[in-house]
Amino acid sequence: xxxxxIYGGSFNPPHTGHLLAAEELIRALKLDQxxxxxxxxxxHKTIAAGSPGPEARLAMCRAAFSGIPKVEVSDLEIARxxxxxxxxxxxxxxxxxxxxxxxxxxxxxxxxxFRLWREPEKIASLAALVVxxxxxxxxxxxxxGREASALQRDLHARIVTVKNACVPVxxxxxxRLIAFxxxxxxxxDVEALIRENGWYLTGAKLQGLPIERLREISLELHDxxxxxxxxxxxxxxxxxxxxxxxxxxxxxxxxxxxxxxKALGGREQLHLCDQYDMMLTPFQRENPKLLHAKTGAVxxxxxxxxxxxxxxxxxxxxxxxxxxxxxDKILYIADYxxxxxxxxxxxxxRALVWTDLDAAIYHGLDLSVSLLRxxxxxxxxDSLEGWEYYRNRxxxxxxx
Ligand code: FE
Ligand code: FE
Numbered sequence: 001x002x003x004x005x006i007y008g009g010s011f012n013p014p015h016t017g018h019l020l021a022a023e024e025l026i027r028a029l030k031l032d033q034x035x036x037x038x039x040x041x042x043x044h045k046t047i048a049a050g051s052p053g054p055e056a057r058l059a060m061c062r063a064a065f066s067g068i069p070k071v072e073v074s075d076l077e078i079a080r081x082x083x084x085x086x087x088x089x090x091x092x093x094x095x096x097x098x099x100x101x102x103x104x105x106x107x108x109x110x111x112x113x114f115r116l117w118r119e120p121e122k123i124a125s126l127a128a129l130v131v132x133x134x135x136x137x138x139x140x141x142x143x144x145g146r147e148a149s150a151l152q153r154d155l156h157a158r159i160v161t162v163k164n165a166c167v168p169v170x171x172x173x174x175x176r177l178i179a180f181x182x183x184x185x186x187x188x189d190v191e192a193l194i195r196e197n198g199w200y201l202t203g204a205k206l207q208g209l210p211i212e213r214l215r216e217i218s219l220e221l222h223d224x225x226x227x228x229x230x231x232x233x234x235x236x237x238x239x240x241x242x243x244x245x246x247x248x249x250x251x252x253x254x255x256x257x258x259x260x261x262k263a264l265g266g267r268e269q270l271h272l273c274d275q276y277d278m279m280l281t282p283f284q285r286e287n288p289k290l291l292h293a294k295t296g297a298v299x300x301x302x303x304x305x306x307x308x309x310x311x312x313x314x315x316x317x318x319x320x321x322x323x324x325x326x327x328d329k330i331l332y333i334a335d336y337x338x339x340x341x342x343x344x345x346x347x348x349x350r351a352l353v354w355t356d357l358d359a360a361i362y363h364g365l366d367l368s369v370s371l372l373r374x375x376x377x378x379x380x381x382d383s384l385e386g387w388e389y390y391r392n393r394x395x396x397x398x399x400x
Contacts, residue, residue, distance in 0.1 A: 002032040007105045010047055011038045011057050014064035015174045015185040017167035021132060024164040026070050029103055036061050036073045039084035049220055052199040054078045063189035087119040090126040102127035107134040108144040114151060124157035132162045175200050176221055176264060180299050182275035207305030211252065218256050223263045230259055232338030240330045244357055254313050254331045257300045262292040269295055293318040319382040320365050322389035329361055336364045362390035
């Protein structure tokens with residue numbers, strides 16, 4: 001009787017986090033074999049638009065896992081095609097080798113939704129459920145522990161928890177980094193395969209895209225929850241450009257791209273900065289979450305071939321600065337007061353922006369600076385300088 005681990009997923013693409021998990025699982029569970037089974041069509045989520053097909057994901061898995069002893073990449077779900085239900089996969093494996101002991105590996109998030117899977121009770125009767133960590137989130141781990149006990153009680157599931165070391169990264173993040181020209185977390189063979197085939201936008205010509213295509217690609221790279229804000233900012237920027245005499249198309253493109261790298265975490269922001277040899281101030285290094293404006297500017301210029309003027313507007317869109325260009329101002333304020341924004345004072349800003357742009361900029365900077373002061377947080381030196389500059393400029397105009 002052999003101990004067989006089953007590690008399924010989209011593997012879109014497979015990354016170093018998957019490899020580390022595989023090694024840890026083989027050791028922790030004393031597996032004789034670990035089957036990597038890329039899903040044809042995972043029932044619980046849709047494969048991101050523009051991703052390479054199942055055969056490509058299978059080829060990437062073969063390249064990624066070839067160096068790890070006891071691992072076998074299986075095409076069982078891809079060959080079966082259609083929705084990849086785990087219960088079908090386990091039934092098939094059990095029929096092939098009835099005496100082997102099966103261990104179905106899943107992340108914490110999957111265990112928490114396990115009851116919603118097709119035939120959870122049958123799954124639990126065919127395999128032990130192995131829960132592994134995908135992040136260091138202690139609260140999530142405790143919640144998982146409680147659900148594990150409940151499943152043991154309700155479904156007589158056999159549950160094994162593996163407190164593995166993990167690389168806290170998702171395939172979504174890896175795909176974004178590839179698109180931004182800063183691939184990371186990819187085994188060398190996988191990266192080569194991606195480039196050879198032009199997958200994940202590596203083969204796409206992204207410079208000077210027509211507006212519609214730029215919008216489409218940009219939205220794919222954003223988190224879903226930020227898409228409305230991005231469109232709101234772009235449309236507001238276009239309207240402001242028409243009002244104040246800037247190029248409406250350029251303003252719209254700036255809006256569409258302004259938060260392009262925002263879905264990345266602090267670690268990835270710093271990775272992008274290193275990749276592009278960007279000089280950072282100590283303040284910026286200590287606050288990597290604010291870096292999306294800077295990395296976004298570089299990505300807009302280097303990947304999407306946008307103008308220096310547009311890149312500059314992106315660069316200053318979170319902090320503002322003294323002596324902003326017209327496009328800087330339009331993007332800064334559009335981001336601040338687009339229709340999805342809700343905060344005290346936004347209505348005043350929305351009214352002001354059509355009559356006195358500089359006064360609106362000052363009002364925006366003043367709101368930010370006051371809030372940061374109230375919260376006892378450090379204020380970006382560029383914001384402070386801009387705040388002083390626009391305060392002086394608007395001093396003699398009407399009181400705000
Ligand atoms: Fe932003
Ligand atoms: Fe924004």
